[in-house]
Amino acid sequence: MFNNKELFKIAFKEQLVSRLGKNIEEASAGDIYKILGALIRESIGREWAETNQAYKVQEEKQVYYFSMEFLIGRLLGNNLLNLGLLETARDGLLDLGWSLEEIEEQEPDAGLGNGGLGRLAACFLDSLASLQYAGHGCGIRYKYGLFEQKIIDGHQVELPDNWLQKSNVWEERRADKRVEVRFWGQVEVREDNGRTVFDTVNYEKVWAVPHDVPVIGYEDPHVNTLRLWSAESSMDPSKMQIEGHNSYYRFLDYYRSVESISEFLYPDDSGYEGKLLRLKQQYFLCSAGLQSVLRTFDKLELPYSELPDKVAVHINDTHPTLVIPELMRILIDEKGYGWDDAWDITNRTVSYTNHTLLSEALEKWPANMVRELLPRVYMIIEEINKRFCGMLLERFPDRQDLVSQVAIIESDQVKMAHLAIVGSYSVNGVAGLHTELLKRNVMKPFYELFPERFNNKTNGITHRRWLMHANSELSHLISESIGTGWIKRPHQLLKLESFKDDSAFQEQIMSIKRSNKLRLAAYIAQKQGITIDPDSIFDVQVKRLHGYKRQLMNILHVMHLYNEIKDTPSADRVPRTFIFGAKAAPGYYLAKSIIKLINVVADVVNKDLQVNGKLKVLFLENYSVSLAEKIIPAANLSEQISTAGKEASGTGNMKFMLNGALTIGTLDGANVEMYEMLGDDNMFLFGLRSEEVLDYYRYGGYLARDVYGKDPRIKRVMDQLVSSGPFCCHEREFGLIYQSILDHNDEFFVLRDFNSYAETQAGIDQAYLDPQAWATKSIVNIAHAGHFSSDCTINRYASDIWDIRPVRPSINV
Template structure:
């Protein structure tokens, strides 16, 4: 529609008049955003249709990535970048009197995800489209996101994240592609023509209606689809009214129950009703998505025996594991296959990514709940378990202990991770250490049984959003220095190593970093009224708040620094600005106490005149993708300090690395692979190794109170949590934190690693004083970040797991 600035301006003004009946003088920022989105939709509409037609005509294998989360962030800027229209639109809008960055602020972050799991899925979709693979996302269109976080008197307060309040310019409702999903009921068994037939009766049916979002690839226009399902009533309200008042009230109850399925991302599951709703959501996603996939497959005119050759179903964590019994149900009940044939098709079609080493995070569902809500699906799970346990007893006679350990149904619980491993052909971890620990510990018996299924695929991030869009000045400098080939082949970033000692290049890197810090400082001043020093070290920890991620260790160290400055006010110090951003799950009271502690410490530090020019602490509320795009390019230090062996991979570590921040971290997750490339000179390591942590868990020998008594730094900050002092709350709110460390023996070894962490932080101060050496380290980090591009990761998934190839010539990575 437009390929230069003048054509864009003409098209834009015409759309403004025809769609909104407004002139440029009357338009609001919201109007400008809406028209821009509509223009982009028109630009890519034909290519979207042509991409789908191309897939159909070439009949190549397609991947469907099932995930409960897709943390896609804002799409306007990213879509303009991938279309090659970013500069054209920016310049054209400026001449029309508008700033593109201001217009981008009109777009809400899509409330479709929470943390790394969802952001990984979003990066993968971007890479699938950009590399020319036939790969689509399948998720739920949540009316409300996790929550909008407000900090009031230091406390996290959760408000509804009503991200759809003004509509979503990117989505297209597809009522013609809706499917029925069934809950409850009873299974009737009969014999027909010599075969056993299963029918579910008295079930409750609802409509799953898809909303499609285009996923625009970079460069050659290639548009995949993120299909998001919304739950809608399958009953006719007028008919229910006619049947009497009681029937109508029943309809209202039913309708409310239906709406709740796609209402909230991660409803509170602390009670039975919340657990039931989560299970409903998971089956809703699996059943609706699978029916849609099979509808597309049937259009190929191929027999179902060829399904594994044309379709790859990928489970992102255990949430979509019900894909396995649902596919079995469809193959057996609807398509007439016998068990063995159906099982063969299923286990050659489904693959599974594990995302956790925490046993409490491996999903389990009460047997009664699954049996009542999904009676036929439960029968199939029960049969899978029976056959699997029978096979184990044949192979390992007398080993009932092993059977109990590996069973899918055990102690009245359905173990979803076990079902995912047994019912898939590939099980991958998301960092080499994570995969090794899966094999050696968490899933050891399954690895010994199915060694060929286990493989590693280290996570990745899309450099298009996290470097080109989030940090355009750095992106331009890289292209001016080594050419533009790195955009299509991120491994080419390695050429930057040649410039690590170049004074002019170092100066440019530090100038760009300071410019990003000034922009973040301006944002902080506008939002919180606090001035921060752009020449201080910006030390950043932004991620979901959880005990193993150890934000607690970070803030305890800040308290220690405060004590040191108070004790020795005349000492020269390298100025530090500590920046936190995190959401705690609403029912995770310890995590919410840590948020309160961070805010109390920030208040004390920022009000103390002795800290001026030495120490500042910020907690930035409502952490999101769009906020991360402001924070990450400005960071000097990236906090990746999880307990070794607990973080599956991490992707924040990669984003900071790509933007030139130096990592302080443990040898955990993908930090291990970062260290293999960067060495000791270009990141700051501390703390226990994963094997040491594992030994403590297995054999004991760790005593937190001994660490407390032995190290006066630790004793002082721990005492300040509960006794009179600058950080102690009058209601003793931080007693829960103290108890978790001293009475419950510090599950995540905060005190054990504190001394090493504090010493390493002191080493960072010394390193930062050498500006040239710091710049060189930063350049080395950027140079090696291409290894963690999601393009590289997706190519490995495509070749090793999904067995797909690009529908058009791929970007070589």
Template sequence: MFNNTELFKAAFIEQLVSRLGKSLEEATAGDVYQILGVLVRERIGRHWAQTNETYKKQQEKQVYYFSMEFLIGRLLGNNLLNLGVLDTVRDGLLDLGWDFQEIEEQEQEAGLGNGGLGRLAACFLDSLASLQYAGHGCGIRYKYGLFEQKIVDGHQVELPDNWLQKGYVWEERRADKRIEVSFWGRVEISEENGRTIFKTADDEKIWAVPYDIPIIGCGRPHVNTLRLWSAESAVDPAKLRVHGEDGYYKFLDYNRSVESISEFLYPDDSRYEGKLLRLKQQYFLCAAGLQSVLRTFEKLGLPYSQLPCKVAIHINDTHPTLTIPELMRILIDEKGYGWDEAWDITIRTVSYTNHTLLSEALEKWPVQMVRELLPRVYMIIEEINKRFCGMLLERYPSQPDAVSQMAIIENDQVKMAHLAVVGSYSVNGVARLHTELLKQDVMKPFYELFPHRFNNKTNGITHRRWLLHANPELGVAISESIGTAWIESPHQLLELEPFKDDPAFRDKCMSIKRGNKLRLAEYIRQKQGASVDPDSIFDVQVKRLHGYKRQLMNILHIMHLYNDIKDDPAAERVPRTYIFGAKAAPGYYLAKCIIKLIHVVADAVNKDPQMKGKLQVLFLENYSVSLAEKIIPAADVSEQISTAGKEASGTGNMKFMMNGALTIGTLDGANVEMHQLLGDDNIFLFGLRSEEVQDYYKYGGYLARDMYERDPRIKRIIDQLVSPGPFCCHELEFGVIRQSLLDHNDEFFVLRDFGDYAKTQAAVDRAYLNPQAWAAKSVINIARSGHFSSDRTIRLYASDIWKIQPVGRQLEG
């Protein structure tokens, strides 16, 4: 049905009539989307089954990627692209009177993630399938995503993200594969045939019901699975009614408690109840996912000693760390293995990616909470800790501090990062700098103990979504210049580099960029009623709002530019349009104040006639994958300005680079490797280096008030936060921001880097005034971006960590 336009149109109309009972004239855009989803599912159904059958028959080693987030975005366009039928469908729909872009807009984005962690997981799944590895995702089917962001009078307001309200065409409920998960209860210990038996009594049982989403490989009949778990009641309410009304209401309380487990992504954990719910979610994911994995393994008929040869379980950050003690529980309590055998199997099966250098993001759980909610699992964690600390005492007999520093349980807290390192065979960082900081600082004692476990795997992005799909005209221009081999082998984008000297190609790239800017400008006009100059520099910072990502430095610099223009309105300026997109965590008050400040500054700038043609500021609400696909191809400048040593890697930086934006950034995360690839001439660097930041943290020597007193630009804008004028509508509105910078000594060195940032931004202006040189730099960025494809990253995971091979030949055979 997808072989040519006419066959597609006939199949589409037939399905529209048979499934919905509607003629083409009666159909809505939502109907068209639903039918397209059905047609794609029918197309790939046989391949999905064939892929799974091949894995079983060939006994391929399979990877299971456990993650609390999978930010997969809209799937329709990406699936059609990977199937190689996007042009056929687009042309066919046009013949039938429908614009494909309008149909894509009908798809609700899956509320399964928040930011870079979840988007990385989605890119990895795409690469696993496209490279024909046996690799699947395991997550939670949240009823509501993080939240839908609305801006009301400049303030962030959180609304429920009810993404499942109209159903989800890509998922398949697998009720026959449900898993029982238990909480609470007490552990009963007995002896049986000389063996200690552990059983949990009086526990609360729930069902984990899987919903499967096909992950379609590009250009080949290879379909992996993203399995998402939904929590459902395991108690029949009819049986409770016999106990009277009170029993029935107890069921309602129980049922509400169960449903809450898969209701929200990242519930507020500022209170005990929220912390408990997060812990429940994490164990729910680990227990259900692990039992499902072991069911598949058992079909091979092999002893569990062979598990590490056939299964690789990868935990994405610390959230799924309970996989380690849960696997131990199953092996000991249910499969009859002794401790040493079970431990050997576990640490050869589980691998761990660390995603953060922030101490507050390295999860810890109160001992009492873990002990009460997961009694048997806690016993196992306790035993792991006891044995590990015993080993440490033998190794460091005169260093008791080393033991307490590395213990898994310490100060009535269970340290999940410590458990993840001790219970896995591989620990990887996500950029060279990040991995070195892990080894030399954050996890130094663990690196000294287990040096062979630590390795680096710099993050990557799928060029299929972020170039071919998000920026199709650029994809065509590249293929017309160097052929199409780069689509399968993105490192071949390097062949594009000589075209930096080709005026026709440079002009083509800049024409495509301007077209993308015009489309974004039209989107902004429709959403916000604002007119945007497509010939201005589109300077973009879109990412989660956090102190270390330093959106604050960006907006303070815009305040400085405003002051500059007001002081000398006749001076020539390079027009700039600053675009922000960010969500702040609901309980993160400072971040919310920064969002308000951005809007106050935007209001002052955009209403001032002296700024017209010189400066404009926009905040695009509810930043998401689909919005990123509109913004990133239109960007001229990419803001990657985090405090050096704080951003583990970043992937937005790679997406902008791949689409020809030039980066202004610090030497942080993957920016370091971008700089090594691009050289000084094709990236704009500024600010402290990570070692300088570390020295300030360790030895002091930085006083933010000195910067405030010495630099009149800084003093002026900081005072403007709390003094009557264009940026202060109430004297207390931004006092917390001023306080964070001066009274709390500017934790993320915003003021320390401000002067260098302003100087570098001036260099960006000068560079933009030479459009041919700018275009050449843009081409170089695109040509060298293939290094950051997630295909490269996944090949390294596959060869160095998971020890798996592609299975494509068997599938195609």
């Protein structure tokens, strides 16, 4: 629509007048954002239609990626980047008196995700479009995101994340494509010409209305779709039959229950009602998404035996596992297929990614709840379980123990991970270590039954967003040095290794890092009124707060450093700025207590003039994708310190690596593959290995109180949690943390790894004193980061799991 700055300004001013009736002098920043978004939507409308038409005409296989989360962040800058209009828009807006960065701040982060799971899904959609694969997202359009985090008196306070308050310029509501989703009711069985028919009656009907968001590929005119479903009432109150004075209130109850389905991401499931709502959400997504997928397939006018040749349904973690029994229901009840044919079609259509080794994260639902809410779906799950267990007893008549280990329904619980494995043709882990642990431990019986289904696909990140958009200075330097081929072929970043000892290149790398640090320092000064030293080590841990990620070990080490400085104030120190960002689940009280501790330590440290210039601590509230884009380019050190064997993969580690930060970490998740490429010279390893952790769990031998009693540094910081001192706000303020370590024997081995962690951190201080050597390590990290591009990951999914190929839009379409 515009390919130079002057045309952009003309189009922009025309749109401002025609849409809002304003000239540029009258416009607000919100107006500018709205018009810029409208211009982009208008400019890609034709490509969006042509892409969909190409899929229809060429009848290529399409992937539908079902996920409860799509953490897409802000889309304005990313869309401009992928369209090749970023500099044009930036320069044009500057001529009109606005900075693009200021306009980007007008866009809220989309409240569609929580952490790595959702960010991975967003990166995958970007790569699918950029590589010209027919791949779409299927999710829920949450009215409110997880929550907006405020830190008040050091505590996390959760406020509604009303990200849709000012509407969403990127979405298109498709009321004509709504589908019906049914809950509750009873199943009636009848015979029809020798065929058993199952009818669900007295059900509650909900409309699922799609809102489509264009997913724009890089450079080429290829636009896929993220379809987000919103729950709407199917009942017209004006046509209600009057049934007594309570009918109005019954309607309000129904309306509220419908609205709640797509209201919140991850409602609190500590009670029955919360669990029920989560189950409702999951079925709502699966049923609506599948109906839409099959409606598209029906246009091909092919028999359903060919569905697996034209459609791949991928479930991102266990949340969308109900696609398996729902697809069976549709094939049997609506399409007239027998069980065996329906099972064959389903089993060849669905693939599954496992994202966790934590038993508590492998979803289980009370059988009665599933039976009551989804009576026909539960019947199908029961039948799948019956046939699966029957097959096992036939093959292994003496292995009743095996049946109980792998049953889908066991102890009145429906085990979703078991259903996902049994009902799919591919099960992949998300890092080499994670997949091996799945095969050897967590899912060992299933691996022995279905070894051909298990495979690894290490996670990836969209390197264009996390380098070209988040760190444009660095991306320009890279392109000037090795050309622009790396943008589409990220492995070409390896060419940077030839510059690792080039003093001029090192100086440029260090200059860009310092510029990013100054920019983050200015942001922190504006938001928190705290001045930080741009020449200090920016030591960063930003991720969801969970015990196994061990933010606790990090802050205990900060307390130890503070103690050392207070003991020997005249000793030379390498200045450190510790930066934390994390949200804790509202009901996760230990995690919230750790947030409080971080903020208490920050308050003490930052106000103590004796440590000024040597140590600073910051907790940046409401961590998000847009905040990560400010933090990650400025980081010197990336904290990836999870208990070995607990983190499935991680993707933050890859983003930091791509932006030239060095990693301190355990051999966990994708850290293992990073280490295989980087070695000891370019990465800082510490701590237990996964096999050592597993041995402790199996055989014991670790007592936290022994470590506490033998290491005076540890005893001192632990005692400071609960006794009088600088960090104890009042008696037992941090008693929950203290108990988790000493009374519950330190489940995540914080004390066991503390000494190794502290020694490694001391070595980092020494390494930072040699800026040229540090720059060399940084360059090597950037050079190898292309391996972790989501483009590479998606190519592996495409060839090894989905069997899809790029689709080139036809010239005649």
